[in-house]
Amino acid sequence: MTASTSVPVQRDSRPGRRVIGRRPQAGDGPNPVLESLRAATPALLLFMAARVVGLVVLLAVSRRSVGYTVHRLAVHWDAYWYLDIARHGYDHAIRAALPGDGGHRYTNLAFFPVYPVLIRVLHTLLPVVPWGAAGLVTAGLCSVVAAWGIHAAVAHRYGSRVGTLAALLWGIGPTAVIESAGYSESAFTALAAWALFAVLKRRWLTAGLLSLLAGLTRPTGVAVAAAVIAAAALEVWETLRERGTSPAWLDRLHRFAAGGNPAPVVRGPLWRPLTAALMSPLGWLGFVAWTGLRLHRWNAYFRIQALWKSRFDFGHTTAADFKMLFTRNTPVNLYVPVVAIVLIAAAVLLVATIAQRQPLPFLVLSLVMVAITVGDAAYFSCRARFLLPAFPLLLPLASGLSRTRNRTVLVAVLVSATAVSALYGAYVFLYAPSPP
Numbered sequence: 406m407t408a409s410t411s412v413p414v415q416r417d418s419r420p421g422r423r424v425i426g427r428r429p430q431a432g433d434g435p436n437p438v439l440e441s442l443r444a445a446t447p448a449l450l451l452f453m454a455a456r457v458v459g460l461v462v463l464l465a466v467s468r469r470s471v472g473y474t475v476h477r478l479a480v481h482w483d484a485y486w487y488l489d490i491a492r493h494g495y496d497h498a499i500r501a502a503l504p505g506d507g508g509h510r511y512t513n514l515a516f517f518p519v520y521p522v523l524i525r526v527l528h529t530l531l532p533v534v535p536w537g538a539a540g541l542v543t544a545g546l547c548s549v550v551a552a553w554g555i556h557a558a559v560a561h562r563y564g565s566r567v568g569t570l571a572a573l574l575w576g577i578g579p580t581a582v583i584e585s586a587g588y589s590e591s592a593f594t595a596l597a598a599w600a601l602f603a604v605l606k607r608r609w610l611t612a613g614l615l616s617l618l619a620g621l622t623r624p625t626g627v628a629v630a631a632a633v634i635a636a637a638a639l640e641v642w643e644t645l646r647e648r649g650t651s652p653a654w655l656d657r658l659h660r661f662a663a664g665g666n667p668a669p670v671v672r673g674p675l676w677r678p679l680t681a682a683l684m685s686p687l688g689w690l691g692f693v694a695w696t697g698l699r700l701h702r703w704n705a706y707f708r709i710q711a712l713w714k715s716r717f718d719f720g721h722t723t724a725a726d727f728k729m730l731f732t733r734n735t736p737v738n739l740y741v742p743v744v745a746i747v748l749i750a751a752a753v754l755l756v757a758t759i760a761q762r763q764p765l766p767f768l769v770l771s772l773v774m775v776a777i778t779v780g781d782a783a784y785f786s787c788r789a790r791f792l793l794p795a796f797p798l799l800l801p802l803a804s805g806l807s808r809t810r811n812r813t814v815l816v817a818v819l820v821s822a823t824a825v826s827a828l829y830g831a832y833v834f835l836y837a838p839s840p841p
Contacts, residue, residue, distance in 0.1 A: 445556040448569040452552040452576040455823050456545075456585055462827035463582065467835055474835070479537030482840040484587030486513050488540050490521035491528070497699065499712070514696050515709045519596075519622040520589035523547070540587035548584040548591035552576060554598030555796050561605050562764055563804065570803035575796050577823045579747055580789045582830025583841060593623040594794040597770065600629055604636045604766045609677040612636075613684030620688025624710070625794065628773035630685040632766035637678035637685075639765055644672045715783045722782040723748070740786045740837050743829065747789040751775050757801040767797035786839035 467474040480488060490513050499512045520543070528539040552572040560568030575594075576584065584591050600615035616633045620626030693706040702708065710716060730737065730745055755775050758768060774795035778788050792798070809815045833841045 441557050442553065444560065444565055445553045445568070445572070448556040448565075448572040449549060449552055451569065451573045453549065455573060455576040455826075456548065456581070458823055459577075459582055459827040459830050460585055462824075463831045463834065466828070466831045475541070476537060477834060478586045479540050481586065481834060483516070483589075484540060486516050487521045487524065487587055487589065488536055489513050490516060490518070491524040491540070492536055495699070499700070499709070510712055512709055512712070514699065514705075515713050515715075517589065517622050517624070517626075517692055519618055520544075520547075520592045523592065537587070541585070544587055544591050545585060547595050548576075551584075551591050551595035551598055554595050554602060558598050558602040558605060558767075559796075559800065559803070561602060562767075563800065564807075566807045567800070567803045570806050571796060571799050573819065574799045574803055574806075574822075575793075577819070577826040578793065578799075579743060579826060579829055580793055580833070580841060581826050582834055583790055583793060586834065586841075588790075589623055590790060590793045593619055593625070594796065596622060597629045597632075597794050598796060600633060601764075601766050601770065604633060605764060607640070607673065609637065609640075609673075609681035610684075613681030616681075616685035617688040620686060620690070621692055622688075623794075624689070624715075625774060625777055625791065626689045627686065628770050628777065628795075630689065631773045632769040633685040634682045635769045636764075636766040637682040640672070640678040641675055644675055647672070713783070715781060717777070717780050718782045720780050723779050723785075723788070726785045738838060739829075739832060740839065744785055744789045747792065748779065751778070751792055751795070751798055754798040754801055758797055761801055761804070763797055763800060767800070771795050771797045784840055786837065786841065790841055 463478075464471055464474055478484070495518075496512045496514055499510050499514075502510045523543045524536070524540050527543050528534060528536060531539070534542065552575060555575055556565070556568040556572045558568075559571045575581070596615050596619040600612050600619060603609075603612035603615060612633050616626070616629045619629040696706040696709060697703050699705065700709075707716070726741075727745060730741055752775065755771055758771055763771075774792060775798075778791040781788075781791070783791075806815060806818070809818075
């Protein structure tokens, strides 16, 4: 007799559903949350260790006291505005220009509500915690949830080892210090990662709700909405194809994209992905509409963003910044070449993600995030931070590192990256003249 191998058939937790051709994953059992957390524990420990190293280095190289440095993490640049919203709520009008501020007028209406609401909830539950500390604790908890979500989403498709490396790489990126500061990127990344995980698990209503909340967290919530809508559209298309009601040319295109005839999957009712697609952009659209009502102008949101030098100019400002960097002989701050390298690396990694044939929602999230980052006219120093939630860009690196057989080399690379990230993070928050 000859031994035969077979691909296990794993049943979904919902009645009448099964996934064919996929090995059991963390989160498929009777208690998916605990199983997913147990599988992600090594990733979370490594991630938290990396962030502790970053904070220790930050405190070590600071010329001021520990209290001053921690306070700076809590109130530096955008963090101040999030605390302002958490404490006092939103403005009713655009604030007058401050003396000596170059005539610039600002308003906290440029900042989305989910992260300050979380700060306020934590401070309400623990009123003895100062507001600044509440902001840092909220951001720290969100970063752990984000690392967990990255592991869950990546491990579902590529395995736990790649998921662990992806979560760690997210924690040691050039701007990973933001994950320990009072910024909204960690909360947004958590919502984005878990929304993509819900899409992969075909939990459409959960994905739609998380996408809605992501749209209430950062302007780039449109990237999460686009990823959910694209995945929902593909689900509807595949369902119609399997029912024999899609056009023949779509069937041929699908077979070409899938590399042949994919194994059939028993799918649920169409109203679920359709509902997710309709829900996903409502958070961002709702905030835009609310700001218009608040200031009694239909384009209030876009005027507010323009006050903060944020507008989409199709990359004209980015091209001008690159031209200035490579054609002028004047000294530049350290962040300028670092951000330039990050943008170039993002473009290269985006091509690699397409070659890697990542799941459609991963590709769409990365594509839209890169397009927004390159096309926006905001401060050049902020561009690397804008890319922080685009964790699928890390997968080509994580996949390559996972195949490294020499453990000493792997550890040396990761330790070196952690040290460089920690030093650059300290520079960004303590000495850089522009916002991170």
